[in-house]
Amino acid sequence: MGASGAAEADRMLDMGFEPQIRKIVSQIRPDRQTLMWSATWPKEVQRLARDFLKDYYQVNIGSDDITANRRVTQIIEVCSEYEKLQRLQRVLQKIMREPENKTIIFVGKKRTADDITRMLRHESWPVMAIHGDKSQAERDYVMNEFRAGRISIMVATDVAARGIDIRDIAFVVNYDFPNNIEDYVHRIGRTGRAGKNGVAYTFFTSEHAKLANDLINVIREAQQEPPPELLEMARYAPVGRGGGGGGGRGGWGGRY
Numbered sequence: 001m002g003a004s005g006a007a008e009a010d011r012m013l014d015m016g017f018e019p020q021i022r023k024i025v026s027q028i029r030p031d032r033q034t035l036m037w038s039a040t041w042p043k044e045v046q047r048l049a050r051d052f053l054k055d056y057y058q059v060n061i062g063s064d065d066i067t068a069n070r071r072v073t074q075i076i077e078v079c080s081e082y083e084k085l086q087r088l089q090r091v092l093q094k095i096m097r098e099p100e101n102k103t104i105i106f107v108g109k110k111r112t113a114d115d116i117t118r119m120l121r122h123e124s125w126p127v128m129a130i131h132g133d134k135s136q137a138e139r140d141y142v143m144n145e146f147r148a149g150r151i152s153i154m155v156a157t158d159v160a161a162r163g164i165d166i167r168d169i170a171f172v173v174n175y176d177f178p179n180n181i182e183d184y185v186h187r188i189g190r191t192g193r194a195g196k197n198g199v200a201y202t203f204f205t206s207e208h209a210k211l212a213n214d215l216i217n218v219i220r221e222a223q224q225e226p227p228p229e230l231l232e233m234a235r236y237a238p239v240g241r242g243g244g245g246g247g248g249r250g251g252w253g254g255r256y
Contacts, residue, residue: 018044025052068185068222072172072192073199076215078229084175084203088116091173091201092125092153100170102146105155106187108176113155116175120153127153158183167194174202181214204230209237 025034034052049056068074077087088105095101107113110131117129128142128151146154147166156164158178169191178184184202191198204215212234219226 018048021048022051068218069189069192069198070222071195071197072188072222073197074188074219074222074224075199075201076204076219076227076230077201078204078227078233081205081207084205085119087203088173088175092120095171096152098170100168101152102149102166102169103153103171103173104164104169104187104190105153105173105175106178107155107157108178110157112176113157117155120155125153126151127155129155131157132159158187164190165193166190167196169193170196170198172198172200174200177202177204177208177211181211181218184211184215185218204233206233209233212237 034056036049036053079087092103095103105116107116110133113129113131117127120127128145130139130142134142142151142154143164145151172188172191174184174187178187188198188200188202191200204212212230216226216230216234
């Protein structure tokens with residue numbers, strides 16, 4: 001019997017490869033064994049599972065519920081897109097005063113990753129970026145520099161950051177909020193590992209207002225209190241899950 005594996009389906013969906021996945025599977029012989037695994041369980045991945053897997057066993061590690069690590073302090077800053085660069089500057093200045101300050105900055109686009117990295121390096125911050133346009137050798141180099149502590153800040157897109165397992169990451173900054181709450185929980189879970197505490201800063205703009213209620217639920221489930229500005233936004237936001245990119249020492253402008 002042949003075997004096919006649909007590995008990291010959420011990563012493939014993030015990259016827009018669902019049509020290609022469906023085409024490949026449609027051309028594989030039917031007498032096969034199909035294994036599928038995913039770091040998160042959003043609706044898109046659930047739909048693929050229902051279409052591809054027949055009479056299957058589902059194995060969950062942890063819970064189906066979307067829950068955040070309670071050792072991660074979630075700091076939500078409701079702001080405009082224009083304010084994010086200056087807020088990033090302030091947050092990084094605070095972080096770099098800590099003895100343990102290894103930080104991942106998550107962004108929504110590859111261009112944003114490059115722009116922020118270039119501006120931070122211009123201000124002499126110890127930073128590098130990883131994203132889908134980097135070669136594997138480049139990504140390995142950045143990860144090795146980050147893991148060894150030769151740089152303390154890494155800017156990353158979700159696709160490039162899948163599977164990162166570095167236990168001494170002390171801070172996560174969500175510069176761009178992700179398009180679903182599952183990815184938010186996945187991102188902030190990069191810190192607070194191996195019994196340590198962590199801090200996650202998140203810049204939340206009106207673009208993602210429809211995710212305000214989901215975010216509030218995650219924060220409260222972690223026994224933390226959402227800020228009044230987020231509660232106010234949620235009052236007027238549509239209910240449902242939906243859907244994204246510039247700070248440094250000196251005077252950065254509000255554009256990038």
